[in-house]
Amino acid sequence: MLAGFVFVLLSLLLFKLLILFAQIKDQFGKQLILGVCSLLSVQFAYNVGTILGLLPIISMSLPFISYGLTPTVLNSLLIGIVLSVYRRKNLVLNYD
Numbered sequence: 001m002l003a004g005f006v007f008v009l010l011s012l013l014l015f016k017l018l019i020l021f022a023q024i025k026d027q028f029g030k031q032l033i034l035g036v037c038s039l040l041s042v043q044f045a046y047n048v049g050t051i052l053g054l055l056p057i058i059s060m061s062l063p064f065i066s067y068g069l070t071p072t073v074l075n076s077l078l079i080g081i082v083l084s085v086y087r088r089k090n091l092v093l094n095y096d
Helices: 001-023 028-050 068-086
Strands: none
Touching: 001 028, 001 068, 028 068
């Protein structure tokens, strides 16, 4: 039951990141959101595949759940980048 709750919670996080991707007007911000979403979804999908026995077991952390300083800091930094981009969602910058 707890595994199902974690699965739903992380799926909702990835879904929310995709919704944010559609709301951002700046191209660079969109690329940042897409990069964060892809990093988190690969970690999530690989862990689900490992649990189901479809993929080999390697030391890939589950976002925000697995133990360790480096994955926790990395995931927190990625969400901080997303929040920074979202804060400036209506701002369109010209990089020319």
